[in-house]
Amino acid sequence: MTKQEQARLWPLLAYSGPMIAMSIVNLLLIAYVPNFYAAEIGISIATVGAIFMAARAFDAVIDPIIGNWSDRTRGKWGRRKPWIAFGVPAFMVMTWAFFQPPADVGMTYLLVAALLFYVTYAIVIIPYMSWGAEIRRDYEGRTQINSLREAGGILGTILATLLPVLVLPLFVEGDPTLRQILALLALTIIVVLAITVPIALRSAPQGEFEPHPPLGLFAALGLLRKNKPLLRMLVAIFVVWLGGAFHNSTILFYVTEGLGLGRADFLWLILAQYLMALISLPAWNKLANRLGRHRVLVLGAMGYFLAHQGFHFVPQGGFAGAIAVYIMAGFMTPVIWVMPPAIIADTVDYGMLKGGSDDSALYLALYAFVQKMALAIGVGLALTLAGNLGFDPQAPVTPQGVEALRLVTLILPGIIALAGCLLIWNYPITQKRHAIIRKWLARRAGGHQ
Template structure:
């Protein structure tokens, strides 16, 4: 395919140009909240599966089914590598898919069925069949189904609206439903512990039942809530995956977004990984170890609509910067929390919940804008591949954060138990507070010069629509 004319984009435009961009897509139909909620509902079971996969599955398969911890660790390590590899493969293939049902819908439908089947096998395992080979095979199918749902649905979300702020709205609904899914899998086992503590099998089945019960209706709602927008390019020229990947990783705005999200996620994983140690051993509040994490997620449900409004008012880049600086300040304020100082810790936890994911939300909303700029420059729509690359940050970030934080506090002399020296406890506090704060500051510096603001994106959309009209495909939203 011939390369399309490339519109240079710059963050600074005069007032007239900016005002014009406000009305660039005035003909686009607004997306109803009810339909957006239905479309985003698939995030509930998908997000709800991640936490128990880390918390309950390894422990249960070791204690209840007798698998060795070494075997489980190796299986999960290999499974994570497969998970990382599957994302870009699914993203690239969904970009190339051409069916009368659309590009993304067939992948989500098949992936949902595979995800449901593998979830049933993972969370309700037949005891007589459980072996290391069984766990490895089920995880292989589980991660593949997860990728087949998550990557195409993320790409489709970026295509629902061509409007700069419309995309923020779509991503905010996804973030809201994702928070609800995470909150549910935190609350349900907590309630169970009040009536039947220590019942790991029932806990696993309770979470598995939640995933399966929410998957069926949410999958249907996601598939029927919207029609896929018409393609705005002629059938793609076949390219090798290596060539497409090279072009993607040479896209500097995408790399800027990916790097920022990876650093943000790393900082969040430091906080999540150390919060129990901090509450139990530094604060001396073991009863609040799980409660603080749950409290943060309860207020985190309100974060998505809050930051969607902020992003619509001031722009994605500015909202991302504001959110990252707010989270940096909240984490630095933890230095002023001392043992027994529960009120200030609760206040900072609530503030953390209200700012939770603000940067991640805006960065995710930026990916579709970056994909538009890439399509204008190259003539190829690689939205699915772009979102699959962006998904890597959710997997690289935690590995980076925990891989730095745990060895660092161990080097400072901290051990998970009583009898730590005051210096070791202070080191724990400083890593817990300053590790995430530094990550948020670095992410701010990375995204500071991101070039795609609302006016620049409006120019890119006008150029793409002009080209679509020339080739006769159009871009009207259905």
């Protein structure tokens, strides 16, 4: 790589740095925190599911508001950097409060902490994601920056799996508790954010946007109704993520209670998955530019859910079989994270062509809205369904409980996601059509491509 290429790459790498910490957050929210409050704090699994559903729903409603405020922000730091700079300290505080509650808390603490955590999370992640949509606007450029950002996310997930395995045995005998894992990783999140956010704010460009009079939330949302590709993709993403939420909210229970593996084993499984994800990411990046991001998204998403069907053939205590399943799923994993935000960013350009505004944060907030609503509904439904079918995390596991976990974790997710993938397969904004949209926008603005 030449010095000129390195100079062009460095700002993108700097932008990607904070995603290392944010991906650790995502992993903890998906795989650990609901289980922690149910299994170790002692709040009933149905109550935990209901509270997380309510908190996620509240968070999803807040996202478009924050997105619109970020789009309306004007100043020498641009539209995104001020929100990140002022939001990160509050987010650090709530990360510790949410992941390390006092031992005797109840449902009130969980509800309040969850609501405040998700608000501070949204203040950071919505401007951060929309910032990436504005740094590069061409089709391949968006694929690149989303791939680099998610590569940072994969590195964060690998870090989140390695640290408990390498560090906790120095201080803890036997299988670590969820509280001990969360304490170590919450501290890691805070340290990584303290290092990477100042570098990103200083080194990464603000990005470009077309100036327009700031619109109120309802006026901006009204313009988005004309954007049919956006609406179609949001519905599809909701359905795919709903299937993912079913799987992710119960997979730790399935691995530990259904297969009889330890939490340390689960960390090694996650490590294998994301190491494979990091290896496969460049190949998916190239394939997306050849086949189209939407087609690659379908292939990766369905491959991910199909890979988990291998668990049906893994015997009790079968760590080797489990890690083989996770490696196969890991090959598909980057697609699910890289492609959707890049596709949503393309609909911003389509919206401007149809007379809308350059409101990247609102678009990405709507993406986050449907993603979080899917997670909220998925976690609530999955935990409630598993509980009603006979699984109790605070009681000895029974064959009925294992079958409940098998249905919720392995069978239902792929069936649900298939409906979303059918909507995505013939998505209208291809690479060729996006290039035409960019040319028309440049011509209308008096520029040239």
